[in-house]
Amino acid sequence: MRARLALIAGTVVLAVALPAPALAAPAFPSADGSCVDEAGVLGGLCDQITVILREDAAATSDEIAVAVVPTTGDASIETWSTGLFNDWGVGRAGADNGVLLVVAVDDRRVRLETGRGMAQRLDDATAGRIVDTVITPRFTADDYAAGVLDGLDEVRRTLGHTVEPGNALAELSTTDADSGSESWSVFGEEESDLLGTDADFEAAESESPSIAPVVLFALVAFGFLGLIGWATGRGRRGSGSDSGSSHAYHTGVATGVYQSYDSSSSSSSSSSSSSFGGGSSDGGGSSGSW
Structure with missing residues (x-):
């Protein structure tokens, strides 16, 4: 019994005497810009x-x-x-x-x-x-x-x-x-104002039964113009008319509105150096919580 108690006491003393395991060093993210x-x-x-x-x-x-x-x-x-x-x-x-x-x-x-x-x-x-x-x-x-x-x-x-x-x-x-937060518009008009509401179309249909052929003709005409615009744009791209890093994107066949951007500007910020000058801190500053 005494031998067992002595063994337990020795184990406790040894556990207390041993240093506690060190915490793992915190992982720091790599500097990517500032x-x-x-x-x-x-x-x-x-x-x-x-x-x-x-x-x-x-x-x-x-x-x-x-x-x-x-x-x-x-x-x-x-x-x-x-x-x-x-x-x-x-x-x-x-x-x-x-x-x-x-x-x-x-x-x-x-x-x-x-x-x-x-x-x-x-x-x-x-x-x-x-x-x-x-x-x-x-x-x-x-x-x-x-x-x-x-x-x-x-x-x-x-x-x-x-x-x-x-x-x-x-x-x-x-x-x-x-x-x-900006809504899509054409020539400064809201989409709903330009195209009209469902109630507007229903009222127009009830007042003028002959409007259907006119609408059908307009849709066919717009589709034909869109096909021509698509074919023309394809031909221009094939002939290499768009040079440099500026690209145009078609945002509406019927409206003919184009929006362009310079692709070089989208990558300019990501090419900035991620290195700092080698400064150091001894723990100055202030902390807070919320």
């Missing part, structure tokens, strides 16, 4: 955010970045943000003039991490004010994109960057919202 959104809450705005933040960096040498992730895992957002900041090297080497906004959506935690060289220009108290009064109120309302964009704009203003119509990040969310 914006990474692994939680999918920015609505595809990362490329545009990168363009504006890189323009700021070219004009001021300050580097600002944002990372939106589902969670920081077992690591606190403070530890994880400092690690990601130094892994990416946000800011210029030696100047350490970088700022990193980290949002952990599932953890409901956010942090503004600052480089060593930002102690005077963006101190911890000011970073805390931006987190508490600009960013988290938007997050509380589940408007993550607005919280990120408004927060980054406030950081830029605090650092003395120029934030004005045309380069304000906050404009990106309103532009996307407006672009999806």
Whole structure:
């Protein structure tokens, strides 16, 4: 019995003496421009955010970045943000003039991490004010994109960057919202006004029984014109009349309305460099939750 008790006691002492297993190092996302959104809450705005933040960096040498992730895992957002900041090297080497906004959506935690060289220009108290009064109120309302964009704009203003119509990040969310709310129209008229309602057609049919042949003739004529337009466009494409990277897309046979875009513009933002200048952080900044 004594031998068994001694064995148990020795096992307990050995378990206490052994060091606890170290937590696995947090996985950091790869830097892809100045914006990474692994939680999918920015609505595809990362490329545009990168363009504006890189323009700021070219004009001021300050580097600002944002990372939106589902969670920081077992690591606190403070530890994880400092690690990601130094892994990416946000800011210029030696100047350490970088700022990193980290949002952990599932953890409901956010942090503004600052480089060593930002102690005077963006101190911890000011970073805390931006987190508490600009960013988290938007997050509380589940408007993550607005919280990120408004927060980054406030950081830029605090650092003395120029934030004005045309380069304000906050404009990106309103532009996307407006672009999806426009109704399709031809020559400035709403579709329902141009084509008429069902009641209009029924009234016209009851008042004029002979309108059916006219409508049929019009449909045949429009179909014939559409066939000619299609054949002409096919012939032009075959002869190589569309040169360069500009492409025209036909949006209506009967209306003859065309919309064009430059395909080179759609890839210009994605070609921006994803490298930072080698800055570092010693844990400065401020955190918040919502």
